[in-house]
Amino acid sequence: MTRIAASKVREDFSETVNQVAYAGERIILHRRGKDIAALVPMEDLALIEKIEDLIDIEEAEKILADMEAAGEKPIPWKQVKKELGLKP
Numbered sequence: 001m002t003r004i005a006a007s008k009v010r011e012d013f014s015e016t017v018n019q020v021a022y023a024g025e026r027i028i029l030h031r032r033g034k035d036i037a038a039l040v041p042m043e044d045l046a047l048i049e050k051i052e053d054l055i056d057i058e059e060a061e062k063i064l065a066d067m068e069a070a071g072e073k074p075i076p077w078k079q080v081k082k083e084l085g086l087k088p
Contacts, residue, residue: 003028006036 002019006029009016019025020039027039040048067074081088 001026001028003030003035005029006031 002025004016004027009027009029016027016039020027020041024041024043026041026044028035029037029039064074078088
């Protein structure tokens with residue numbers, strides 16, 4: 001993985017974007033020696049989001065199983081929206 005100063009990226013923005021988009025390179029941006037952000041290809045972002053979704057699903061399933069074991073029922077989404085004043 002490449003580390004580049006944020007100020008350098010400003011100078012060569014299109015080249016940096018091309019490295020990420022077309023070469024699949026991951027780039028860490030740093031400022032004063034501290035890592036502040038990362039540029040990743042869209043495929044990497046899609047994978048990160050899929051992993052996050054799987055973690056969320058696992059957590060939701062665990063919560064529902066715990067509720068069922070305790071004899072609790074989930075609150076219907078329609079009721080939650082009404083209580084929060086959201087549109088149906």
